[in-house]
Amino acid sequence: MSFVPSSTIIAIISFILLYWFLSKYAFGPLFGIMEKRRELVQEQITTAEQNRKQSEQQLAEQKQALQDARKEAYEIIEQARLTSTKQADDIMDTAKSEASRMKNEAVKDIETEKNKAIAALRGEVSGMSVKIASKIIEKQIDEKSQEQLVDKYLKEVGGKS
């Protein structure tokens, strides 16, 4: 076994060559990939965090919206109830006033008709009694004094009635 210095030199040269070659073609790209993967993971973590925050926010928003909708629906129902009550009251009032108005009108009509009937009756009765009286006392008194007499009696009757 002998020491051959040229082997040493060749070993050094080939080692340097190998180092250069491997760092350029093997480990260099591998480091690049590892760095890229690190970035990818970092990015994914960030994205996931963002998504989580976003979804939380959206959930809160939706809850709020649901709350609002519920409140609104309650308000609408309440309002409808109020409106309907009011409307019912209005209808009742209108109906009542209409009824009382119709009743009053009927009462008035009746009164008028009654008065008319009374007036007509009065005329009729006066005519008839004139005729009757004239027939009864035709011969006894003249027309003029007779009429005066009838009127006098009639007034007495009318006043009594």
Place this chain on the structure above:
Amino acid sequence: MERGEKTNMHEFPIIELGGLSFDLSSIIAIVVSTVICMVLGVLATRKLSVANPSKMQNFMEWTLEFVHNTVASTMPLDKAKKFINLAATLIMFIFVSNLLGLPFGVTFDAHHEVKWGNVVVVSQELVDEKGGAAHIAFWKSPTADIAVTSGLAIVSFFLIHFLGLKMNAKHYIKHYFKPFWIFFPLNIVEQVARPVSLALRLYANIFAGEVLISTILMLKWFGIPLLAVWQGFSIFVGAIQAFLFTVLTMVYISQAIVHEEHEEH
């Protein structure tokens, strides 16, 4: 070792070229390991995907993260990238190198001088020395050659001190005189011992493994179960040694560059 025993051991083809000697088997092994590492690296990171990584990609990412945790867990990823690259390259190269000598061997017996053109691959003297038949091995783990492990240790040594000076100069120089200036020689010894121990540890482990393999091979058929066990153990040793070399290098580097706050006060 006695000459007689040595005939069983493999010799390596060392050629002379322009006044320099080259160990062919080491060169072949280094080149093969490097190419295997390159191919593995490219194959493993061929279809990269951010969202849907393949099993191989997962494994590579796990390796890088493991190295990151071991080397520079306090550094951010982009700053530590160079060190992770270095550590991953080291562990991969050493592991592949350690395993390279395990599966098979390319040997032939040279009974006379072998020549490629004018280049002497096996000299007549060597053949004569081995008693007329030299076992020449063309295939081995590059890390079973102390010259190669020295090369790696030199890379490590250079990096430790270069990075220490570049990134943490004041503290780095100061630490040679701690706790007292008189410890300076001791600190120097420590700094020198580190790469030497790195190179020797790796070399000794892998070389011993290969020696044992060739020794077991001498048992012929009886050696098969033993060989299976030892091959398995060698894989384990190879992994451990690759890990050790890398982690020690990284520890030394981090010692050199890390600014220790508590020492300031």
